[in-house]
Amino acid sequence: MTLAASRLPRGRDALAPRDALAPRDALAPGDGFSASCGYRRYVLGLLLIVMTLNYADRYVIGILLPQIKIDLALSDTQIGFITGAAFTVFYALLGVPIASLADRRSRRRIIAAALALWSLMTCLCGLARSFAQLAVFRVLVGIGEAGCTPPSHSLISDYFSPKERAMAMAVLGLGSSVGVFVAFLIGGWITDAYGWRVTLVAFGAPGVLIALVVYLTLRDPPRGHSEGLEVAEKAPRMYPAFRSLWSKGTFRYMVLGGSLYGMVSTALLAWLPSFYTRTHGLEVAAVGTWLAFTKALPHAAGTLLGGLLASRLAKYGAKPPIYLCAAVQALAAPFYALVLLAPDPTAALLWLIVPACVGVMQGPVLFATIQGVAEVRTRAVASALMILIINLISGVIGPQSVGVASDLLAGSLGANSLGVSLLIVSVTCSVGSAALFYLASRSIEQDLQH
Template structure:
């Protein structure tokens, strides 16, 4: 395979100690993943001003926030991931980052619902290419036992992006308007794409080159589908992802409508108690599971099942309490518990797949879950909001979000089920 990295990037990569080099790549990809979620999340905190300017319903806002993003994200993600199993993943991530950042800038220039929706679709197209290639790259830098910790660190980008999206969206919108918020979110990614391309070289793949070329779509998909752990985890992850995206989209309107917070206050409280505590949970999940999973691979699913199941009743308390302090504390704990499973689940998708299938495995589990979670989560809550508006008014969002409390508990049951087959499937993938 031809490495298209600049000579300076290759030299810098070779001269650094291997452990330091791989953690530099991990840190850079984590920041890029954070920008991925920054560009998604900032739309959510801007739902109220966008809805007001274009006179839209909650159902329409749910469509733009959800299916407007995931439509092409899901359609293009798998073929791009299959390409990433063959060519430079570094180049794919750099190009994808530059593209979705440019599309975020265009969101701020939208003069109609149609142009805003098209720009959101563009963000989805760019982001579909970034994560599967990044996870495949990381999996070639870290072995089976270190992978939960590495992908747990990488998954911190989810909540770091949520944190930044809420803060930037809330503060910039308050002082400069929602369009400027999109400009602020999009600019850093264009610059960081150049940094990635200039300083990171494509690592050696775990699978032999002839095997990478030989494996075709049908046998690759056939193997992944035959892995029971992969299929069961996929269903569970779809359910927990519904929880993640439904709350990400509708917590800002919940804080505005039920607790009457301003844009700046929403950015502060949502960013701190959802973003930062989500990051803490994601980091804890990667570190804890990497340690206890060495003794028994089933703990890689038992632990995420426990935390995902507990998140359901805690989030119900967050929604139904009238006490502001209790609400904030429950939101923080929910974010910690929901974030815990991300790194371990990402690692499972990589570990029960063969090395030359990792980008595709990542794409299938991530894109399917995102299509379900981000497609149905914001839309489902938006539809229930409109249905309950006549009887509950602004408080409808409080009750519609209870659906997210249920889905995380259902996801936990699937994780427990998948734990029964994980050991056999890891052996089969290694063989």
């Protein structure tokens, strides 16, 4: 790629946000675009709201599953399809062409249109009268949400310099935690009072208004703006971009490690509410309230802590932040067993705090590393390829495998079949994820030089 200035900073500067979000009057590297510190923070805050809606609309269905299962007479295998493949396949596959478009066209317009689409489809999920209708609307939710993360990551990379980027990604990553918190807490309350259909409409409607705010107020900076680069060439096509990224061991192992963590995360988000209602006999509203504080809040704390720790570890080179990813996955594994085997419901809920907090610490490092090893003009595509692989592995296999295993084991284990299925997936995948992150650390320094 021909650049009018030096290439993207490599080594520790590619990942180290030591002065994360430090105030500056403007970013004006000579490309005619400037953004005050206040506006950059506004952009980050607005994208955080969009990301929160993204995850809230995606995962609120988890707290609704006990009612949906009864109302629509669904099996666990069908529920696994609704929460897994129906959403994930199109979400992952369409993310790549949408991201390729975002590397060439207005990211602002793509995010606004995507938000409006998935919000409307979430409302329509509340009107579904059959398994087929709900599956179709979930597919359309996935198509809409495919246009959120890649262009958002690309915008963050152009608004925040390499030293600020990991912390900015951590703040953006809070959207998943806040979204899950809102889904479990508010979703549980609304469901208990008005039912699952009203809950879906209530969650989808605000996104239409926020989409208008995005369209009217978000500005699209030039590519490479935060590094002071002027990109002379157009973005390469998808296949050459994928071939270049996949040739780097860091990209491969980080994405596969994130995929195994994603299997744990998606399986737990989809099935934990049902686990607590079936195994421990808790009410839906109570489960939603508990999970908001023992799953979503620790998840938020872990996201921020992961960004802060990574920024400090990056002072010692590019490897230590990735060592952190491996360590937290290994640490989380035994705690999943405590959650799923504890006979007391309170203990089973409280033990969840530890793996919910430490497991997610890999997120900011994963996102910043992928952006660091990608070329400036392929950042949205790099993010989309990461999402494609992670979601095809985690989103399809995670919830579906638990549902199928639960149905197969139900004859011998009864109500305990769901807990055992979750245990097998969570512990096995956490250990595998730790091993893959360690392998990524062995190639990071070389890949940051190419």
